[in-house]
Amino acid sequence: xxxxxxxxxxxxxxxxxxxxNAQPFVDIxxxxxxxxxxxxxxxxxxxxxxxxxxxxxxxxxxxAVTKIYNNRGNDEFIEVSGLPxxxxxIGxxxxxxxxxxxxxxxxxxxxxxxxxxxxxxxxxxxxxxxxxxxIFVVLTDGSVSFVDFNNDGHSDILITGFDGTSYLSxxxxxxxxxxxxxxxxxxxxxxxxxxxxxxxxxxxxxxIFLSGLDGQxxxxxxxxxxxxxxxxxxxxxxFTGAWxGxxxxxxxxxxxxxxxxxxxxxxxxxxxExxxxxxNGTFTLIxxxxxxxxxxxxxxxxxxxxxxxxxxxxxGTYEEGGTWTRVTDVFINNGDDTFTEAGLNFAIDCYWGxxxxxxxxxxxxxxxxCSGHDDAGGSNTIIYRNDNTTTNxxxxxxxxxxxxxxxxxxxxxxxxxxxxxxPSAGLYYNAYIRTDAGDMTxxxxxxxxxxxxxxxxxxxxxxxxxxxITGLEDGDYFWSTQALDNNFEGSTFxxxxxxxxxxxxxxxxxxxxxxxxxxxxxxVFAIRYGNTQNPKQLMVTDCxxxxxxxxxxxxxxxxxxxxxxxxxxxxxxxxxxxxSTIKKVIVx
Numbered sequence: 001x002x003x004x005x006x007x008x009x010x011x012x013x014x015x016x017x018x019x020x021n022a023q024p025f026v027d028i029x030x031x032x033x034x035x036x037x038x039x040x041x042x043x044x045x046x047x048x049x050x051x052x053x054x055x056x057x058x059x060x061x062x063x064a065v066t067k068i069y070n071n072r073g074n075d076e077f078i079e080v081s082g083l084p085x086x087x088x089x090i091g092x093x094x095x096x097x098x099x100x101x102x103x104x105x106x107x108x109x110x111x112x113x114x115x116x117x118x119x120x121x122x123x124x125x126x127x128x129x130x131x132x133x134x135i136f137v138v139l140t141d142g143s144v145s146f147v148d149f150n151n152d153g154h155s156d157i158l159i160t161g162f163d164g165t166s167y168l169s170x171x172x173x174x175x176x177x178x179x180x181x182x183x184x185x186x187x188x189x190x191x192x193x194x195x196x197x198x199x200x201x202x203x204x205x206x207x208i209f210l211s212g213l214d215g216q217x218x219x220x221x222x223x224x225x226x227x228x229x230x231x232x233x234x235x236x237x238x239f240t241g242a243w244x245g246x247x248x249x250x251x252x253x254x255x256x257x258x259x260x261x262x263x264x265x266x267x268x269x270x271x272x273e274x275x276x277x278x279x280n281g282t283f284t285l286i287x288x289x290x291x292x293x294x295x296x297x298x299x300x301x302x303x304x305x306x307x308x309x310x311x312x313x314x315x316g317t318y319e320e321g322g323t324w325t326r327v328t329d330v331f332i333n334n335g336d337d338t339f340t341e342a343g344l345n346f347a348i349d350c351y352w353g354x355x356x357x358x359x360x361x362x363x364x365x366x367x368x369x370c371s372g373h374d375d376a377g378g379s380n381t382i383i384y385r386n387d388n389t390t391t392n393x394x395x396x397x398x399x400x401x402x403x404x405x406x407x408x409x410x411x412x413x414x415x416x417x418x419x420x421x422x423p424s425a426g427l428y429y430n431a432y433i434r435t436d437a438g439d440m441t442x443x444x445x446x447x448x449x450x451x452x453x454x455x456x457x458x459x460x461x462x463x464x465x466x467x468x469i470t471g472l473e474d475g476d477y478f479w480s481t482q483a484l485d486n487n488f489e490g491s492t493f494x495x496x497x498x499x500x501x502x503x504x505x506x507x508x509x510x511x512x513x514x515x516x517x518x519x520x521x522x523x524v525f526a527i528r529y530g531n532t533q534n535p536k537q538l539m540v541t542d543c544x545x546x547x548x549x550x551x552x553x554x555x556x557x558x559x560x561x562x563x564x565x566x567x568x569x570x571x572x573x574x575x576x577x578x579x580s581t582i583k584k585v586i587v588x
Contacts, residue, residue, distance in 0.1 A: 096146025250301030254426030430459025474502030
């Protein structure tokens with residue numbers, strides 16, 4: 001006869017076993033149109049506090065489809081009617097606030113029935129979108145994205161793809177009045193491609209990684225550094241050229257430097273690779289991260305189990321024994337440059353589609369949307385609810401906000417934040433600047449009242465603790481920043497601070513003649529001066545007060561390289577006439 005304690009122990013054991021083998025992702029049967037040759041993107045376009053979704057692609061009968069589904073809560077998604085956006089396939093779609101009015105607009109490219117489009121749609125509210133009237137190069141089979149590539153606070157647009165004759169890439173600069181001007185920036189054009197932005201070198205501007213098939217028939221994967229003057233330079237890093245795949249930035253080892261996840265078809269096979277950012281402008285292929293090489297694929301970073309580090313979701317095809325095999329699964333980050341397949345048994349293996357993370361039910365864990373073909377030739381668009389019992393907590397708000405004004409530029413800085421799950425070095429940041437009248441000069445794509453993120457994406461300053469915005473008009477401004485974790489969950493914004501451009505209005509809260517950024521850095525710092533009337537003598541000392549370096553400058557901006565002295569805390573003394581300023585910098 002079993003005792004009560006024995007029975008209780010058995011029940012607890014069974015519960016633990018059942019819990020450990022429970023399926024964390026559940027198909028909610030949302031009723032979305034099944035698609036292939038497709039794209040999907042989460043975004044809270046109606047500002048009601050939950051993520052909606054846009055999908056575009058071919059349905060099972062090869063009809064072109066573009067639909068927005070409004071999230072009504074309780075796992076219910078309702079199609080928005082009356083949209084002017086034509087059905088689109090073999091292209092790309094992205095959300096962004098190009099007119100800085102606080103709601104999400106849409107840029108979409110691709111084939112339609114009998115034609116092609118690249119069109120920007122303005123969100124007018126009340127489930128209404130209208131053609132912005134802006135003219136862009138019409139491309140298909142490529143990529144579109146919003147990005148502030150020149151640090152003026154406005155959302156610019158990248159468009160890449162095929163125009164019927166050539167493979168092209170174009171950046172259109174936002175003029176600040178919801179109009180755009182084509183720039184001379186020239187990246188390689190590519191199809192079946194992925195172009196992803198991130199400040200990988202933490203120098204305070206957005207760089208870009210791209211992969212795909214170029215116009216000469218070559219497979220490329222290239223990293224371009226933003227030079228800060230509306231030009232880019234290709235780095236000397238070598239990556240596996242790939243197409244029919246995906247690229248994603250993510251700091252999988254939480255060292256403060258974003259790494260690269262690359263998948264796709266290469267000659268002669270398929271690959272999925274992780275390149276670790278070494279923090280000095282170079283990358284190392286992580287050979288211990290054994291992942292299935294996939295094509296026709298989607299591969300994305302996300303902390304699905306809420307343990308604070310980035311895992312990987314992969315769906316696509318790989319070759320095994322001469323036949324194509326499908327994979328749709330999460331690969332768990334073990335914290336030692338290895339990943340383990342979770343074996344989650346998703347309902348359908350998808351390929352020739354797209355996937356995206358997003359906490360659509362706001363329960364503190366990342367859910368999934370996944371589209372594409374299945375083994376039976378069907379087309380699918382599935383929302384999977386994450387039923388993980390461990391929930392995520394938001395980071396703490398950043399502290400010690402400071403600002404430095406130089407002519408019509410402002411450099412904003414803050415201290416690193418903390419989080420219960422994501423290590424401090426692995427956090428991202430997101431900031432805004434507004435005028436005294438409340439108009440956004442630099443948009444956060446977040447609710448500034450509660451920190452809620454309208455897009456499940458990293459912030460507008462990547463992992464930096466300082467950022468410079470240029471071209472501000474004279475006047476009074478207010479700003480703040482928030483921290484974001486690996487679930488894209490935002491802290492509340494820090495207490496708002498203020499500054500003044502020009503001589504009118506309120507006094508600058510942090511008047512400083514010298515600005516040094518990024519700080520901390522990998523050892524390379526940019527230094528800006530409020531004026532250049534007198535030569536300035538710079539002396540660098542270590543934490544024990546020993547002088548290790550000195551030089552004289554007369555320019556308004558210069559750079560300082562301390563990498564030869566290793567990691568640590570250093571002090572920079574700037575002498576200008578009878579004035580002396582001391583700044584502390586940190587080399588990580």
